[in-house]
Amino acid sequence: MVTYSPTKGKVYALLKNQANSDDILKAAFHAHVLLHFMNQSKVNTLKSVQQPDPDFAPVVHELESRIAESCEMVSTSYGVFKSRAAEQGCRMSESLLNPGRARLCNAHEEVE
Numbered sequence: 569m570v571t572y573s574p575t576k577g578k579v580y581a582l583l584k585n586q587a588n589s590d591d592i593l594k595a596a597f598h599a600h601v602l603l604h605f606m607n608q609s610k611v612n613t614l615k616s617v618q619q620p621d622p623d624f625a626p627v628v629h630e631l632e633s634r635i636a637e638s639c640e641m642v643s644t645s646y647g648v649f650k651s652r653a654a655e656q657g658c659r660m661s662e663s664l665l666n667p668g669r670a671r672l673c674n675a676h677e678e679v680e
Contacts, residue, residue, distance in 0.1 A: 569581070569582045569595075570582070570595065570598050570599050570602050570635070570638070572602060572606055572631060572634075572635070574631065577606075578603075579599045579600075579602045579603045579606070580599070581595035581596060581598065581599045582595075583595055593650075594642070594646055597642060597646055597649060598638060598639075598642045598646075601638045601641050601642055601645075602634065602635060602638040605634045605637055605638055605641075606631075606634055609630060609634060
């Protein structure tokens with residue numbers, strides 16, 4: 569399960585206790601897709617506003633729409649992602665992502 573915090577602008581992936589490496593990888597993939605959709609939504613909204621609001625927070629129906637879009641995208645593209653990664657030599661079963669330590673960071677975040 570993934571969720572988005574509008575106040576922090578971050579996506580969080582929630583994992584079940586028995587999460588295996590594929591569950592963790594799929595959650596990280598889904599979180600990245602949702603973060604991309606939310607960032608695109610923010611950019612598009614700011615472009616259409618004369619004076620951008622620095623405290624931009626998406627409205628609830630927009631958030632629900634983006635989450636639904638991300639679920640659809642993940643269901644259609646996760647298998648392709650895994651196949652292409654395997655073709656390039658990545659062994660997804662050996663991802664060694666620890667549920668307690670796995671973190672997905674936005675590469676475009678500014679360091680404070």
